[in-house]
Amino acid sequence: MRILLVEDNARLSDAITESLYKSGFEVDAVAEGEDALSAAQGQTYDAVILDLGLPDIDGMTVLGRLRDRKNTVPVLILTARDTLSDKISGLNGGADDYMIKPFEVDELIARVKVLIRRQAGTVGTLVKINNLSFDTVKRFAQIGDDTLALSRRELDLLEQLIHAAHKVVTKKSIEQRVYSYGETGSANSIEVLVHRLRKKLAEHAADIEIHTLKGIGYMLTGTDNNARKK
Amino acid sequence: MPGRNNSLLTRLVLRVSLVMIVSIALLSVIVYIQIDNTLTSMRDQTVEKQALTVAKHLHPGNGLNHVLLDMPDSLRQFYTGAGDDYQYAVLDDMGNILFSSPVAFTDSFPNDFQHIGNGKFTFTGPGGQKYVGVTLQSTVGGKRLYIQVAQTKDVSDVFLDEITSVFMGRLLWVGIPFYLVLVIVIVWTLQSGLEPLHKAAEDVGKLDIADLSLRIPEEDVPEEVLPLVQSVNSSFSRLQKSIEEQRELTENIAHELRTPLTILKTRIDTLGASAETQKLSYDVDAMIKQVNQMLDVTRLEYADTLEKKDVDLAEVLSQCCQDFFPLFIKAHRELRVSGIDKPAVITGNKDLIYRAICNLLDNALEYSPSKTPVEAALAGHTITIADYGKKIPEDRRQVIFQRFQKDRSPSAAKSGAGLGLSIVSQTMALHGGYADLAETDENKNVFRMVFKEN
Numbered sequence: 001m002r003i004l005l006v007e008d009n010a011r012l013s014d015a016i017t018e019s020l021y022k023s024g025f026e027v028d029a030v031a032e033g034e035d036a037l038s039a040a041q042g043q044t045y046d047a048v049i050l051d052l053g054l055p056d057i058d059g060m061t062v063l064g065r066l067r068d069r070k071n072t073v074p075v076l077i078l079t080a081r082d083t084l085s086d087k088i089s090g091l092n093g094g095a096d097d098y099m100i101k102p103f104e105v106d107e108l109i110a111r112v113k114v115l116i117r118r119q120a121g122t123v124g125t126l127v128k129i130n131n132l133s134f135d136t137v138k139r140f141a142q143i144g145d146d147t148l149a150l151s152r153r154e155l156d157l158l159e160q161l162i163h164a165a166h167k168v169v170t171k172k173s174i175e176q177r178v179y180s181y182g183e184t185g186s187a188n189s190i191e192v193l194v195h196r197l198r199k200k201l202a203e204h205a206a207d208i209e210i211h212t213l214k215g216i217g218y219m220l221t222g223t224d225n226n227a228r229k230k
Numbered sequence: 231m232p233g234r235n236n237s238l239l240t241r242l243v244l245r246v247s248l249v250m251i252v253s254i255a256l257l258s259v260i261v262y263i264q265i266d267n268t269l270t271s272m273r274d275q276t277v278e279k280q281a282l283t284v285a286k287h288l289h290p291g292n293g294l295n296h297v298l299l300d301m302p303d304s305l306r307q308f309y310t311g312a313g314d315d316y317q318y319a320v321l322d323d324m325g326n327i328l329f330s331s332p333v334a335f336t337d338s339f340p341n342d343f344q345h346i347g348n349g350k351f352t353f354t355g356p357g358g359q360k361y362v363g364v365t366l367q368s369t370v371g372g373k374r375l376y377i378q379v380a381q382t383k384d385v386s387d388v389f390l391d392e393i394t395s396v397f398m399g400r401l402l403w404v405g406i407p408f409y410l411v412l413v414i415v416i417v418w419t420l421q422s423g424l425e426p427l428h429k430a431a432e433d434v435g436k437l438d439i440a441d442l443s444l445r446i447p448e449e450d451v452p453e454e455v456l457p458l459v460q461s462v463n464s465s466f467s468r469l470q471k472s473i474e475e476q477r478e479l480t481e482n483i484a485h486e487l488r489t490p491l492t493i494l495k496t497r498i499d500t501l502g503a504s505a506e507t508q509k510l511s512y513d514v515d516a517m518i519k520q521v522n523q524m525l526d527v528t529r530l531e532y533a534d535t536l537e538k539k540d541v542d543l544a545e546v547l548s549q550c551c552q553d554f555f556p557l558f559i560k561a562h563r564e565l566r567v568s569g570i571d572k573p574a575v576i577t578g579n580k581d582l583i584y585r586a587i588c589n590l591l592d593n594a595l596e597y598s599p600s601k602t603p604v605e606a607a608l609a610g611h612t613i614t615i616a617d618y619g620k621k622i623p624e625d626r627r628q629v630i631f632q633r634f635q636k637d638r639s640p641s642a643a644k645s646g647a648g649l650g651l652s653i654v655s656q657t658m659a660l661h662g663g664y665a666d667l668a669e670t671d672e673n674k675n676v677f678r679m680v681f682k683e684n
Binding site: 018103107215221 | 485488489491492493495496497499500514518522525546548549551552555556558559564565566567568569570580581584585606
């Protein structure tokens, strides 16, 4: 998988490239916006990591031009612009994710993987996260070789959580997804649904976890290796 | 209220009044002198006419050198019946009195005819009265005669006084209202003349650090005031520039510091998990937190100039909890959120509120023991972040919101410069609300951000 890294600080660019490389990515690193645009034209990337403060043209402009060319490559903005407003305008400007420097390398890699998976999911392939794989076309989930026996709603929930892995999915959006128009669940039906899904994942020793942000929603992550050791 | 001596209007009014008083006094003196002169010459003419009248009644007698004075009774009565006010004498060229009113007075008439001059003379009568008189030369029947007439000065003075007092009285009755009106007109003129100055002063008052782009409008400013207005404007421009430079500098420093910290953190993360790298990671996180707080403080210091908009507290709290959730997961901690189903809209700065909530969540995560949850809640327009850490004693409730106060528990202080709560408190002050530590019997610390309702 090939990633375009647009970062003008050479040392940071090196460090990120190294981590991505260790995680199995091919990385093309450029320092300027124009270079990024011409690289994106000559080569198809699986994802772009884009800094905003570039020496020639602003990262937001680069993003705008990419989208103008109907280039739908997933873009993750990685920037020191840390206000909520910056983040909102970045996402509204066509970015798929937004991370603020300084960042956790593990989280960056996880989020890039999510973006690539999501992009792949839209064209219908197998999405993998640790030992879990999810077929978005045939609609089934496997842990290793075991196929999980999941209800339609459990599958819907799992798919939604996988697509937004490492990010919180609100209860409201889960409700909208798993209940069709006119249907309403009971007050704690989502809790019950999540509980059942967790149980089935645990029964098959899945390497993923569904965390509860009580009052807001849920977040799916790979199991923390350090935690598992304990 | 400016001091009396510092009021331009008062000073001008005082000066103008002084000029007016002096001019009134001068005018009065001139008028008085003029009246006096006029009356004196009128009196001289009267005396001369009297002498001519007397001369008209002198006729040559029967013998040589004989002269008769044939005054009508009315005239004679005038000289004898009206007291001592009028005197006359007819003398020959030897100085002998031929005819006269009572001699007691005419004795004092001059008889040195060689130096007659214009004929005017003065003398003091036996009663001490001052007299003015005139000597007229006439030839009757070939005989040279000198006719002298005098009258008391008082007579004319009474007249003069009468005229003067009537005139001055009129002058007062007409003059005082006239001058009052004049003073009012002058004060009004000065006031309206000074109006542009007042307006300029008002405009200067409107200038504010909060909106550095404001300037005093320079059109319609009189040319005397214009230099002042221009220099105020230009110094405000310089101030604006320097404040902006200062703000950029601080923000740049913080941003610049974050870049090497980001590189450092990325490199540590690639080292692979070990006890050593975990410690390093911990240290670099602490530094990052301090730099972030520094940025927060800088932004707050200039926050007056940031725009305020409608902010939904439910949305911001929810966003903040979602963004912070990975840190809770990493620490194997639970975050519970409540009260965000309904929007609670206030006017404020979303970014600052977001950062304030982040600081509270960060504190809660840091200062409370593992396995305890952190509770974030919105009720009305109040956000609360509660943790089950060691309860903060009563006497520290206020102090902890001040800068560089961080001893919630001496050993627990992992990072931060003790700015977190002061950032929260300052943010709330900017929004017309306040931050405090709510009183509760439960064994938890409940931090509140109380917003003013719109």
